[in-house]
Amino acid sequence: MALSGFQVVIGCEVHAQLLTRSKIFCGCSTAFGGEPNAHTCPVCLGLPGSLPVLNQRVVEMAVTVGLALGCAVRERSVFARKNYFYPDLPKGYQISQYELPICEGGSVPFAVDGQERVARLTRIHMEEDAGKNVHGVSADGASGVDLNRAGVPLLEIVSEPDLRSADEAVEYVRALRAVLMALGVSDGNMQEGSLRCDANVSVMRQGAERYGTRCEIKNMNSFRFLKAAIEYEARRQVEIVEGGGKVEQETRLFDPDRGETRSMRSKEDAHDYRYFPEPDLPPVVVPAALRERLRAALPELPRARARRYQDALGLSAYDAGVLVADPQVAAWFDRALEAYGAGREAAKKVANWVNGEVARLAHEAGAGPAAWKLTPERLAAVLRMVDRGTLGGPGAKQVVEEVYRTGAEPAAVVEARGLTQVSDEGAVEAVVDQVLLASPVEVERHRSGKKDLTGFFVGRVMRELRGKGNPAVVNALLKKKLGGGS
């Protein structure tokens, strides 16, 4: 970042929708989409007389996340009301936690350019999501409110201002996201907003001890936008300070179309949320027995898994990191490896495929492993054909792509597309001899060392074999017949 002489300081607030079936304070479905207000009841509509009933799964998920991140889990935490008026907030207050959140402390380890870093956490608390205002719902331009999302459980995870660059912020959120996904509490989907990140950004002169005035940046629904927004905001603040101005504390919105942040509300307009303990809910009690039961049930976390991939399978830090970023992908990798064969070489091959061609196809389709028609077992079958020499590299790519799209058996695709590779030495040798005989001039030039014409001969042989010759066999035979060449 072109911020010479300045240090950017970032803290993140991540909101993660929890993967419970029902909402945090009522039995309504948390399913995404649906007709507007289809998933509502008197409680999440905020009708008079309705009362919240806490979904115990939310508490368990919050505790699980807290334990995974090394937080202190409060035995007794308290819900509070955050009061403000907005049409998508049915009760006129959000039930959240304020003074006594369920988790405090803890940290998230992450890596930037191979450097290990740790961001400390301030707190994790439970709260309810708001609904959505929908504008222009009728011909007269009226606005509507869809409360399907109102009451969907959220965890708010607040970091200390420990992040020192946009890249660090991105890697921090990536690492946190991987943990939440590995714990099965979040789907990690930033586009649909089930994982949202706000960043508190400030700048100070290098070596300064006091942080500058911070601005809170909202509306960054991808890692790319998170990076772009922080970089823009840091530059903006540096320019203000260098111009002799003062950064005003405010909330700013990232505009992805323009790649800039702009003021949403100033400190003066900031809400006074009038927090007070929620009288409709007793304190949340997490007995030691529940806490320990949840601790015992913690799955392997992404960093441990990545470490295992590196130590036991010999994968690079990069490959391991990419695999564990999505626990479903990592699990898919594990199954493919199981189906294909053990060993470091096998692991490297499978990882290359998963992080390469398979990731490319999945990215195009935008779907997770559960939706892939390419099963781990089918990928293993493709790799075995390559090993046997009956399928070449380019052919393998074609097969994987078709299996990914159609779910067909790899052998059937190879058959149907005529991709079976000619590896039979006798068959290849006959063609090689034929080509060499038909090209005496070139053979002479090659042998005399005037020019390396290996490529020319390979091309000819392959043409005769309609591209199905096993390149290794072709090369080996040519080398033998041409007497080593260059």
Place this chain on the structure above:
Amino acid sequence: MTATSGSELAALSARQAGARIAAREVSSRELTEAALGRIARLDGRLGAFLAVTADRALAAAREADARAARGGRLSELDGVPLAVKDLFLTRGVPTTAGSRILEGWLPPCDATAVERLEAAGAVLLGKLNLDEFAMGSSTENSAYKPCRNPWDLTRTPGGSSGGSAAAVAARLAHGALGTDTGGSIREPAAFCGVVGVKPTYGRVSRFGVVAFASSLDQVGPLARTVEDAALLLGAVAGHDPRDMTSSARPVGDYLAGLEDGARGLRIGVPREWLGDGLEPGTLAAVRAALEAYQRLGATLVEVSLPHSRYGIAAYYIIAPAEASSNLARYDGVRFGLRAGAGGGLREMYAETRQEGFGPEVKRRIMLGTYALSSGYYDAYYLRAQKVRTLVRRDLDQAFERCDLVAGPVAPGVAFRLGERVEDPLRMYLADVFTITANLAALPALSVPCGRDAATGLPVGLQLVGRPFDEATLLRAARALEREVGTFPAPEVA
């Protein structure tokens, strides 16, 4: 059985009425028609009802009679005509909370307490008048009409459950439900000469009760007799999975020990409660009741509640603070009144709330909003919560030396309509003795203990008990009731 006249039927207590139905001496339909007849005849002057659900009541009565005929009654209350404060949600029946902002709103569900009464077979006659959102001590803050005291139509029935107390006293219903946040069941019960119980916080579900101050609100019965109060309380009390603040403690049989008398009870008399500020007639009636207890074999113990004098200040911080938040949902977006919709969002909010809320509600929203504001929270809300803890501690200490605490319900008898509307502080002082039990989350009741010598108006005695010890309160109240009797039907001129 047709020989019984309408007023004779109306004079039956709820339990008597139930027993007559069981004996097939009278039908639910006759009782219901008698009650509806009295409502039609008298309520124009009284103003106790905001809505009368005659068709629904008669249909329910027919079903109750069919059950009685089959020998399959649901409970002692099966077929008995009752009514509920218009703060309880009733499915498909207008529920206004006494406010314009909810005019015409039809709730999609019933309050748990209503559901339980109906599950017991009770017949619901309609919805009873109240101060808007239960904020008041006279029912004059009703946005629809004032309610009058059946003993003197120039006076208020108390509030906020004034309609409930007036309807029960005037024999328009055999019993009623009210809610009590700072005295809203006990004060009107005392003013109208009926029994009113505010149970322990958490004893009755608040689900479906329009919230005023969530940490203080509690549902309870208003009844002609202590026995009826016990019966009604037993019908609605108990854990409700829809209200996390409702207690899982089992509900005792409130009728079982009711006749055990007062012998051996240690009754604490707070020295702070019988001092200045009490009308002489009220003081005399309360003293007479205490003497009666001594005759009945109870011991009087002087106790001290030094922090109760701060209670009213703490209450008028906590209750408005919670109310300011509870009432934020009346924004014109989803239900009830919507005004100013032609303008922007802010206009809609402002005009809806300007038109929809009455002056007392607005006053409390402003008080509460202020008390919770950043910079004032510690000085007001937090401090009030500390007072609350101290008030409870006073009572816990008192209960080391006594079984219940007795004193006045209100400083005086029912006051005149209009007398205090312009003086909110004086109105608030009507709650000075009752709010203690709300702040401390303890059970309390009001039982008639005599008449004010000067006016002949009813005076109530307040009893406050240990947590979930409603049974002792009811037993003590019943002992007094046997001594002083119940009030007859007032002449509603």
